[in-house]
Amino acid sequence: MAVSIVVLAGGVGGSRFVLGVREAARRRWPSDGPSGTSARIAVVANTGDDLWLTGVRLQPDVDSLLYALAGVNDVERGWGRAGDSERVADELRAWGAGWPWFTLGDLDLGTHLARTGWLREGRTVSEVVERLAARWPLGVRLLPMTDAEVDTHVLTASGRMHFQEWWTLHRASLPAIAFENAGIAAAAPGAGVLEAIAEADAVLVAPSNPVVSIGPILSVPGIAEAVAAAPGGVAGVSPIIGGAVVRGMADACLATLGVPTSADAVGLRYGARGGLGAYDRAALPGLLDAWLVAEEDAALAAGLEAARLPTAVRPLWMRDLDSSAALAAAALDAALG
Amino acid sequence: MAVSIVVLAGGVGGSRFVLGVREAARRRWPSDGPSGTSARIAVVANTGDDLWLTGVRLQPDVDSLLYALAGVNDVERGWGRAGDSERVADELRAWGAGWPWFTLGDLDLGTHLARTGWLREGRTVSEVVERLAARWPLGVRLLPMTDAEVDTHVLTASGRMHFQEWWTLHRASLPAIAFENAGIAAAAPGAGVLEAIAEADAVLVAPSNPVVSIGPILSVPGIAEAVAAAPGGVAGVSPIIGGAVVRGMADACLATLGVPTSADAVGLRYGARGGLGAYDRAALPGLLDAWLVAEEDAALAAGLEAARLPTAVRPLWMRDLDSSAALAAAALDAALG
Numbered sequence: 001m002a003v004s005i006v007v008l009a010g011g012v013g014g015s016r017f018v019l020g021v022r023e024a025a026r027r028r029w030p031s032d033g034p035s036g037t038s039a040r041i042a043v044v045a046n047t048g049d050d051l052w053l054t055g056v057r058l059q060p061d062v063d064s065l066l067y068a069l070a071g072v073n074d075v076e077r078g079w080g081r082a083g084d085s086e087r088v089a090d091e092l093r094a095w096g097a098g099w100p101w102f103t104l105g106d107l108d109l110g111t112h113l114a115r116t117g118w119l120r121e122g123r124t125v126s127e128v129v130e131r132l133a134a135r136w137p138l139g140v141r142l143l144p145m146t147d148a149e150v151d152t153h154v155l156t157a158s159g160r161m162h163f164q165e166w167w168t169l170h171r172a173s174l175p176a177i178a179f180e181n182a183g184i185a186a187a188a189p190g191a192g193v194l195e196a197i198a199e200a201d202a203v204l205v206a207p208s209n210p211v212v213s214i215g216p217i218l219s220v221p222g223i224a225e226a227v228a229a230a231p232g233g234v235a236g237v238s239p240i241i242g243g244a245v246v247r248g249m250a251d252a253c254l255a256t257l258g259v260p261t262s263a264d265a266v267g268l269r270y271g272a273r274g275g276l277g278a279y280d281r282a283a284l285p286g287l288l289d290a291w292l293v294a295e296e297d298a299a300l301a302a303g304l305e306a307a308r309l310p311t312a313v314r315p316l317w318m319r320d321l322d323s324s325a326a327l328a329a330a331a332l333d334a335a336l337g
Numbered sequence: 338m339a340v341s342i343v344v345l346a347g348g349v350g351g352s353r354f355v356l357g358v359r360e361a362a363r364r365r366w367p368s369d370g371p372s373g374t375s376a377r378i379a380v381v382a383n384t385g386d387d388l389w390l391t392g393v394r395l396q397p398d399v400d401s402l403l404y405a406l407a408g409v410n411d412v413e414r415g416w417g418r419a420g421d422s423e424r425v426a427d428e429l430r431a432w433g434a435g436w437p438w439f440t441l442g443d444l445d446l447g448t449h450l451a452r453t454g455w456l457r458e459g460r461t462v463s464e465v466v467e468r469l470a471a472r473w474p475l476g477v478r479l480l481p482m483t484d485a486e487v488d489t490h491v492l493t494a495s496g497r498m499h500f501q502e503w504w505t506l507h508r509a510s511l512p513a514i515a516f517e518n519a520g521i522a523a524a525a526p527g528a529g530v531l532e533a534i535a536e537a538d539a540v541l542v543a544p545s546n547p548v549v550s551i552g553p554i555l556s557v558p559g560i561a562e563a564v565a566a567a568p569g570g571v572a573g574v575s576p577i578i579g580g581a582v583v584r585g586m587a588d589a590c591l592a593t594l595g596v597p598t599s600a601d602a603v604g605l606r607y608g609a610r611g612g613l614g615a616y617d618r619a620a621l622p623g624l625l626d627a628w629l630v631a632e633e634d635a636a637l638a639a640g641l642e643a644a645r646l647p648t649a650v651r652p653l654w655m656r657d658l659d660s661s662a663a664l665a666a667a668a669l670d671a672a673l674g
Contacts, residue, residue, distance in 0.1 A: 055453030056392065085424060091447020095472065097454050106443055110428020113446075116392030117434050135432065 003029055003039040004232075005332070006196050009206040010046045010213025011061035012079055013239065013247055013318075015068035017206040018043050020324025022069070022139050024332060027325065035139035042141040042196035044223070046208070047125065048152040048181055048216030051164050054098040056112045057119055060164075061213065062129055062144060063111055070136035081107040101169045126191035143196065145217045148187035152212055153180045163212060172249035176256040179212060184219050189226075197226040202335035204328070205236035205287070207246065207316065210266050210279065211253035218287075219280045228273060228285035233335035235290040236270050237327065238263040241316055242296035264300040264307075267291040272309040290334035292316065292327075310334075340366055340376040341569070342669070343533050346543040347383045347550025348398035349416055350576065350584055350655075352405035354543040355380050357661025359406070359476050361669060364662065372476035379478040379533035381560070383545070384462065385489040385518055385553030388501050391435040393449045394456055397501075398550065399466055399481060400448055407473035418444040438506045463528035480533065482554045485524035489549055490517045500549060509586035513593040518553055526559050534563040539672035541665070542573035542624070544583065544653065547603050547616065548590035555624075556617045565610060565622035570672035572627040573607050574664065575600040578653055579633035601637040601644075604628040609646040627671035629653065629664075647671075 005025065009018055018041075025039035035041075046061045060079075067073035067081055074082045084105030092098040104112075111132065118128045125147040133142045152163035155177040166174060197203060208214050218224040227234055240263045245251050251261040259265050271277025271286025278284060291309050293300055294316040304311040312334050318324040342362065346355055355378075362376035372378075383398045397416075404410035404418055411419045421442030429435045441449075448469065455465045462484040470479045489500035492514040503511060534540060545551050555561040564571055577600045582588050588598040596602050608614025608623025615621060628646050630637055631653040641648040649671050655661040 052457070053454070054450040055394070055457040056450060087422060087443040088425060088447045088450065091444050092450060095447060095451035095469070097447075097451035106424040107428050109446070110425050110432060110434075113391040113393060113425065113429060114432035114434035117390070120389070120392040132432070 003202070004196070004200045005039055005041045005202045005204065006200040007041065007043045007204045007206055008214055008217050008227075009043050009061075009065065010208030011049070011064035014046075014061065014206040014208040014213065015064050015073070016318045016324050017208075017237065017328060018065060018140065019068055019321060020318060020326075020328035021204065021332070023321055023325035024328040028329065028332075034137040037139065040141075041139065042143055042192070042200075044143050044145055044190070044193050044196070044217055045129075046213045046216050047144045047146060048150060048212060049163055049167075050149070050151050051162055053102065053104070054092060055116070056109070057116045058112050059115065059129075059144070062132075062142065063108065065142055066132060066138070069138040069140060069142070072136075080105045084108060099165070099169070102164065124191070141192070141196070143193050144190040145193065145223065146184075146187040146190050146220045148183060150181040150184040150187050150216065150220075152216060153182065154178075155180060167249070172252035176252065179215070179253070179256065181216055181219060184216065185221065187220050189220050189222050194222055194226050197223070197230050200230055201232040202332055203227055203230050203232055203234040204331050204335060205234070205270065207237040207239040209248055209250040209253060210239060210269060211250065211257060215279060224277075224280065224285060224287065227287050233289045233337050234273060234287055235292065235331045235335035236267065236288050237292045237331055238266055238294065238297070238316060240266055240297075241294040246316075262300070263293040263297040264304050267293070267304055267309055267311070268307060272307070275308060289337070292331055292334060340539070341533070341537045342376055342378045342539045342541065343537040344378065344380045344541045344543055345551055345554050345564075346380050346398075346402065347545030348386070348401035351383075351398065351543040351545040351550065352401050352410070353655045353661050354545075354574065354665060355402060355477065356405055356658060357655060357663075357665035358541065358669070360658055360662035361665040365666065365669070371474040374476065377478075378476065379480055379529070379537075381480050381482055381527070381530050381533070381554055382466075383550045383553050384481045384483060385487060385549060386500055386504075387486070387488050388499055390439065390441070391429060392453070393446070394453045395449050396452065396466075396481070399469075399479065400445065402479055403469060403475070406475040406477060406479070409473075417442050421445060436502070436506070439501065461528070478529070478533070480530050481527040482530065482560065483521075483524040483527050483557045485520060487518040487521040487524050487553065487557075489553060490519065491515075492517060504586070509589035513589065516549060516552070516590070516593065518556060521553065521556050522558065524557050526557050526563075531559055531563045534560070534567050537567055538569040539669055540564055540567050540569055540571040541668050541672060542571070542607065544574040544576040546585055546587040546590060547576060547606060548587065548594060552616060561614075561617065561622060561624065564624050570626045570674050571610060571624055572629065572668045572672035573604065573625050574629045574668055575603055575631065575634070575653060577603055577634075578631040583653070599637070600630040600634040601641050604630070604641055604646055604648070605644055609644070612645060626674070629668055629671060
């Protein structure tokens with residue numbers, strides 16, 4: 001029976017980890033098929049950072065995963081399509097429309113327009129993502145966390161704004177009072193999400209932003225419960241190394257919740273299976289069978305173990321495909337036991 | 338008191354005529370202001386060929402007028418923006434989204450996205466067009482015929498399709514049974530349209546497609562009535578020269594209505610003021626004080642005069658700005674009396 005793997009992931013950091021998982025699976029369970037592995041990999045993607053902009057639907061995390069898996073991402077820049085241009089975006093600036101500080105590549109806009117057209121035709125987000133993913137042989141199934149629009153908004157002293165405005169325009173510099181995903185309590189998991197978790201031999205939590213990437217995924221009713229009840233093992237990878245974020249501005253997000261920027265605090269928020277977590281709502285089931293922290297954080301392991309969270313100290317830096325695959329292999333080892 | 342002029346116009350042919358009107362006004366009533374003329378010119382634009390495509394709102398006739406008046410149109414090709422590219426459109430083809438046969442330029446898409454964003458924010462079509470028109474000193478006011486969505490559909494033996502599909506994909510080759518603008522009977526004229534007509538010294542009907550360009554404008558309840566009751570003179574220019582269309586496929590449209598492709602038939606459909614017309618619905622007021630036909634159609638003048646439609650024989654070919662301005666001057670002469 002083929003191994004089945006589920007990854008919960010955000011965008012850029014999540015993409016790097018997912019590429020590592022695919023590569024690790026190809027090495028450990030090779031096959032001649034188009035995916036290069038007999039393992040079945042499903043990625044549950046954050047859609048909390050989705051947005052409407054100039055009438056068009058953007059899904060930054062879904063697209064980051066899609067482009068990275070397809071090998072058409074801009075590796076230098078770290079996001080968007082390789083070789084992209086901004087003719088349309090320059091026009092939008094000339095019109096005074098949209099957000100001049102928010103980059104919209106021309107190739108990227110093709111994706112947004114295709115998606116928007118299909119959504120306007122009445123297709124669900126899950127159907128649209130499946131259709132987008134069909135363009136290239138990704139080797140993984142890409143599953144949006146929900147079909148509902150639950151765009152993250154940030155409450156600040158200056159008012160309530162879309163997450164992208166807080167993140168990209170203000171570089172997370174405005175103190176955030178709260179992150180909100182209106183309607184998420186009534187949202188249902190995307191098509192196939194619960195089924196994938198229920199049949200997974202390993203569930204991996206990518207080293208994505210725990211508050212605004214993994215947080216929304218776990219806040220969709222049913223997903224955290226499914227992970228906590230999963231038949232397979234669950235391993236998470238710390239996005240914090242040596243008390244600092246690897247990329248992005250997760251520290252600002254954690255501070256909002258009163259959580260220290262440290263690998264142990266984030267691990268304990270996810271919580272050990274059988275215990276409790278604190279990643280979202282009240283009455284939270286702990287999620288993890290194993291928590292991977294960096295060698296820089298080896299000193300935290302004893303405390304985590306004392307708090308009954310099994311902890312593995314591993315190299316966490318994903319510098320290239322090899323190191324990403326090694327990290328993913330370590331996470332798989334931890335989850336598969 | 339400054340002269341006030343209203344032009345009813347479609348896209349490409351309408352644009353050429355409107356440029357002629359602006360130029361004729363600059364020559365006859367020059368001023369130092371940004372428009373170059375003391376005359377106030379309002380263009381009532383057809384919105385019947387508007388469409389939604391991949392979730393984005395297109396207004397081909399409005400944009401043709403806008404780009405031509407701004408001097409950013411592609412003169413060689415006859416439509417779209419000069420120097421445009423199709424990076425996004427190529428992507429849409431790769432996605433299998435939208436209409437592969439329908440050209441979407443990148444610069445053009447900037448307009449569509451700005452418009453779509455503003456519409457989705459709740460602005461009316463009139464407000465959006467006013468905002469688009471503010472980018473350049475056009476020297477005329479551009480008024481959409483209505484804020485309502487009344488996209489033209491074509492009924493054929495192969496089914497009902499959007500006008501653009503019939504026109505651009507099928508090149509008007511499928512026999513049309515009828516042209517429909519659902520909801521137009523309940524549509525209201527765009528902001529300022531009736532006021533502009535009511536204060537006009539001259540109302541000009543451009544040599545645009547009488548069925549699918551001028552037809553929808555006159556089918557918005559109130560507009561034909563306002564023209565028929567206008568205090569100023571009304572002059573129309575034949576889009577048919579020597580029994581053939583000047584551009585486009587108006588002959589296919591006229592055939593659908595059982596109207597011969599001839600300058601006299603089109604003029605009599607608009608009808609003489611005080612008499613009756615046949616351009617749209619029952620109980621139609623005649624519109625024209627004067628009808629301009631080409632020198633090639635001089636033989637038709639006597640019959641038109643006998644039918645009580647005052648007719649002027651003039652050179653109708655708009656080969657360049659000078660000939661367009663001369664035609665517009667002749668139309669103004671006919672309307673101003």
